[in-house]
Amino acid sequence: MNTGKRQKQRKVLLMGKSGAGKSSMRSIVFSNYVAKDVRRLGATIDVEHSNIKFMGNLMLNLWDCGGQDGFVENYLTHQRAHVFGSVAVLIFVFDIESREFQADVISYSNIIRALEECSPSAKVFILIHKMDLVQARLRVQLFEERAEYIRSASEGFRDIVEFFPTSIWDQSLYKAWTQIIYFLIPNAGTIEGLLRQLAEIIDARELILYERTTCLMVTHVTRGTEGQNPFTDRFERISSILKTHKQSMAKHTGIPAGSANFAEMQIKTGRFMFFITRLTENTNLAASIPPSEQVFNAARVNILLVRPQFAQLDIASKPRPGIQQAFAHSAESESRRDVGAGASEDRHSGKGKEAVGSGGGGGEYSG
Amino acid sequence: MEDLPDAEIPPSDVPPRYHTGRLPNSKVGDGKPRLLLMGQRRSGKSSISSVVFHKLPPSETLYLETTTRIKKESMHSFMDFQVWDLPGHLDYTDPTWDIDVIFGEIGALIWVIDAQDEYLEAIGRLNDTILKLQERYPDINVEVFVHKVDGLSEDYKSDTFRDIIQRVQDELSDNGYENAPVSFYQTSIYDHSIFEAFSKVIQKLIPQLPTLEALLNSLCSTCRIEKAYLFDIMSKIYIATDTSPTDIGSYEICSDYIDVVIDVSEIYGWDRPSENGSSEITETGNNDAESLITMERKGNNYLYLREINKYLALICLMGDDSPAEKKAVIDYNVGVFQAALNQVFPRAEREQLLSPE
Ligand SMILES: Nc1nc2c(ncn2[C@@H]2O[C@H](COP(=O)(O)OP(=O)(O)O)[C@@H](O)[C@H]2O)c(=O)[nH]1
Ligand SMILES: Nc1nc2c(ncn2[C@@H]2O[C@H](COP(=O)(O)OP(=O)(O)O)[C@@H](O)[C@H]2O)c(=O)[nH]1
Ligand SMILES: [Mg+2]
Ligand SMILES: [Mg+2]
Numbered sequence: 001m002n003t004g005k006r007q008k009q010r011k012v013l014l015m016g017k018s019g020a021g022k023s024s025m026r027s028i029v030f031s032n033y034v035a036k037d038v039r040r041l042g043a044t045i046d047v048e049h050s051n052i053k054f055m056g057n058l059m060l061n062l063w064d065c066g067g068q069d070g071f072v073e074n075y076l077t078h079q080r081a082h083v084f085g086s087v088a089v090l091i092f093v094f095d096i097e098s099r100e101f102q103a104d105v106i107s108y109s110n111i112i113r114a115l116e117e118c119s120p121s122a123k124v125f126i127l128i129h130k131m132d133l134v135q136a137r138l139r140v141q142l143f144e145e146r147a148e149y150i151r152s153a154s155e156g157f158r159d160i161v162e163f164f165p166t167s168i169w170d171q172s173l174y175k176a177w178t179q180i181i182y183f184l185i186p187n188a189g190t191i192e193g194l195l196r197q198l199a200e201i202i203d204a205r206e207l208i209l210y211e212r213t214t215c216l217m218v219t220h221v222t223r224g225t226e227g228q229n230p231f232t233d234r235f236e237r238i239s240s241i242l243k244t245h246k247q248s249m250a251k252h253t254g255i256p257a258g259s260a261n262f263a264e265m266q267i268k269t270g271r272f273m274f275f276i277t278r279l280t281e282n283t284n285l286a287a288s289i290p291p292s293e294q295v296f297n298a299a300r301v302n303i304l305l306v307r308p309q310f311a312q313l314d315i316a317s318k319p320r321p322g323i324q325q326a327f328a329h330s331a332e333s334e335s336r337r338d339v340g341a342g343a344s345e346d347r348h349s350g351k352g353k354e355a356v357g358s359g360g361g362g363g364e365y366s367g
Numbered sequence: 368m369e370d371l372p373d374a375e376i377p378p379s380d381v382p383p384r385y386h387t388g389r390l391p392n393s394k395v396g397d398g399k400p401r402l403l404l405m406g407q408r409r410s411g412k413s414s415i416s417s418v419v420f421h422k423l424p425p426s427e428t429l430y431l432e433t434t435t436r437i438k439k440e441s442m443h444s445f446m447d448f449q450v451w452d453l454p455g456h457l458d459y460t461d462p463t464w465d466i467d468v469i470f471g472e473i474g475a476l477i478w479v480i481d482a483q484d485e486y487l488e489a490i491g492r493l494n495d496t497i498l499k500l501q502e503r504y505p506d507i508n509v510e511v512f513v514h515k516v517d518g519l520s521e522d523y524k525s526d527t528f529r530d531i532i533q534r535v536q537d538e539l540s541d542n543g544y545e546n547a548p549v550s551f552y553q554t555s556i557y558d559h560s561i562f563e564a565f566s567k568v569i570q571k572l573i574p575q576l577p578t579l580e581a582l583l584n585s586l587c588s589t590c591r592i593e594k595a596y597l598f599d600i601m602s603k604i605y606i607a608t609d610t611s612p613t614d615i616g617s618y619e620i621c622s623d624y625i626d627v628v629i630d631v632s633e634i635y636g637w638d639r640p641s642e643n644g645s646s647e648i649t650e651t652g653n654n655d656a657e658s659l660i661t662m663e664r665k666g667n668n669y670l671y672l673r674e675i676n677k678y679l680a681l682i683c684l685m686g687d688d689s690p691a692e693k694k695a696v697i698d699y700n701v702g703v704f705q706a707a708l709n710q711v712f713p714r715a716e717r718e719q720l721l722s723p724e
Pocket of ligand 2: 406408410411413431432433434455514515516517518555557
């Protein structure tokens with residue numbers, strides 16, 4: 001068993017007014033929900049902790065903080081050091097439809113001050129959410145206005161805070177979360193180096209590495225003219241395509257979405273060839289190559305050969321689903337209420353950490 | 368898809384001429400089979416047409432403007448259709464209209480009823496229309512879409528559906544019209560049901576349907592394919608499937624799969640500048656897109672897609688006993704199928720030869 005490197009624990013705070021969409025996005029990105037399922041989620045009371053394993057060596061310690069006024073007050077006073085200490089990332093969600101934008105920003109400011117005091121080196125991402133509720137032609141302007149206003153209330157973080165317009169109804173959510181994750185991955189540079197070598201060997205136009213469960217992009221390598229590809233949002237679009245497809249296969253086959261993985265998908269046309277295949281326990285590799293059967297076959301063989309090298313990068317000490325969630329307190333009742341029907345099999349309550357085989361994705365990793 | 372100019376209404380007695388190509392299936396003259404969308408205001412007609420024919424995301428239909436004039440769309444595909452979106456506030460059977468311009472040559476009248484709203488008045492108008500039209504145009508298929516069923520509970524949904532069918536049939540037979548050619552569908556733009564319903568409506572208008580079904584049946588049995596669909600790529604309407612039982616689930620996964628292939632093809636099929644020097648590869652890929660998905664759990668082929676011509680794609684859902692080695696058998700038989708199909712619809716192939724797009 002490989003225990004060479006230690007897992008990195010990163011504390012991530014997910015905050016914003018109640019109803020802003022925090023739990024919805026968390027469920028979609030990390031628990032195989034689709035947008036139309038999230039209406040069934042219950043309200044978040046106080047804080048919901050989840051530990052999310054990403055790429056084997058990164059453990060996201062995600063705090064989804066209920067946004068009701070009483071709780072926020074409590075975070076800022078009695079629990080100030082507990083909540084805001086040792087934070088790696090704060091993700092603050094603003095609801096674009098909120099009727100009390102000014103009040104939201106004041107509340108945000110208070111939180112930012114607490115963060116500055118307890119975790120001055122944290123990174124702040126602001127998601128201006130539910131953009132689908134704004135007419136398309138007004139989106140950019142409204143987003144920029146809001147972002148400027150929020151930036152001015154960001155105190156010591158005003159120069160580093162990053163803004164994203166998001167909606168659970170399109171790939172914008174993936175774009176934002178890809179950036180957040182990229183910031184947190186400890187060895188992104190090493191992975192990128194390996195990927196670049198591989199791309200040269202197989203003469204790929206583009207290689208994209210996706211985390212398997214979330215379908216979030218880890219990193220990509222683009223070569224030659226592919227750099228001029230006009231679809232600059234393609235990485236998150238493919239994330240979203242993969243996630244939707246996974247959902248659709250799960251529904252059709254009755255296999256839980258957490259394990260409805262394809263071994264390979266290939267698309268061949270006169271202009272390009274493309275395939276997505278399993279690379280390591282925690283990743284899928286998407287490759288776009290020139291339209292040639294020889295290149296295609298050689299690429300597949302070469303990818304088989306480099307698998308062990310990549311496997312070393314995502315360290316997992318034992319077979320288990322790519323993502324495991326543990327609830328810190330009152331695990332049983334809380335996970336049940338929150339997950340509801342159609343729950344992802346990836347979730348396991350705190351007590352059941354070892355019991356990965358129970359219909360979840362456990363079994364398939366044994367090979 | 369292209370928008371035809373909005374017609375000023377009501378037009379004169381000159382019959383409309385909107386033909387853009389050869390029409391293998393036109394009933395009379397040059398007219399394309401026409402689908403009329405009718406129903407009360409805000410029942411969802413424009414939304415349906417935008418979602419099905421323009422791929423508008425369903426949530427964006429909230430911003431559609433009210434239709435005040437007849438809106439004509441043409442669907443240019445393996446066969447040409449016109450879709451007319453008729454504003455709900457007008458009575459087209461009124462004598463001031465040239466009834467023949469609207470109802471002559473139509474393939475199907477789709478009547479949309481908002482299942483989330485009071486529907487008695489809608490049913491009344493539907494029945495009036497059917498009764499007025501039946502003497503003059505007895506061949507019109509009337510297709511009733513009981514629409515917006517997404518917001519309803521299962522029980523309420525099926526009760527409403529049954530109630531609507533009952534009321535329409537009772538009222539028609541009270542008026543002496545028994546066994547009227549009226550079909551009913553439960554639809555919503557928020558799931559696949561609207562595409563399935565459209566598929567069934569359009570299949571009734573394809574004279575070659577039995578031939579297509581026979582070809583697909585034979586393909587399925589030689590390659591042990593569980594279910595095969597022939598899709599119109601643009602609209603994701605399926606124009607034929609083998610005659611084994613269909614369920615919406617099989618349609619859904621095939622339809623989602625087309626999206627995957629189309630999306631990826633759009634992303635990587637962009638017009639590249641020619642790569643000189645850097646690589647020696649001559650393009651050997653097939654012009655017809657082909658795709659295959661192998662499942663991890665099952666370890667066998669699962670979904671297979673093959674572009675048949677400019678408009679159509681074949682999608683096969685494999686059974687548990689269609690092993691991976693059989694890819695060659697499938698390729699061969701799909702080739703046979705493709706050749707046979709191009710005899711049934713020669714036009715698409717001809718166009719492909721002319722413009723290698
Ligand atoms: N239109 C729209 N609604 C959203 C979006 N994200 C979440 N919602 C809805 O917002 C409501 C509140 O979401 P929830 O995740 O519980 O908010 P939380 O209190 O911040 O956890 C739910 O009804 C969601 O369906 C979005 O991007 N667009
Ligand atoms: N819930 C739901 N709403 C729909 C559906 N189809 C259309 N709508 C909504 O119904 C409203 C009226 O639609 P519209 O297409 O303008 O109706 P028209 O007057 O018949 O053309 C719009 O707000 C649509 O978003 C559906 O399947 N489900
Ligand atoms: Mg919540
Ligand atoms: Mg309309």
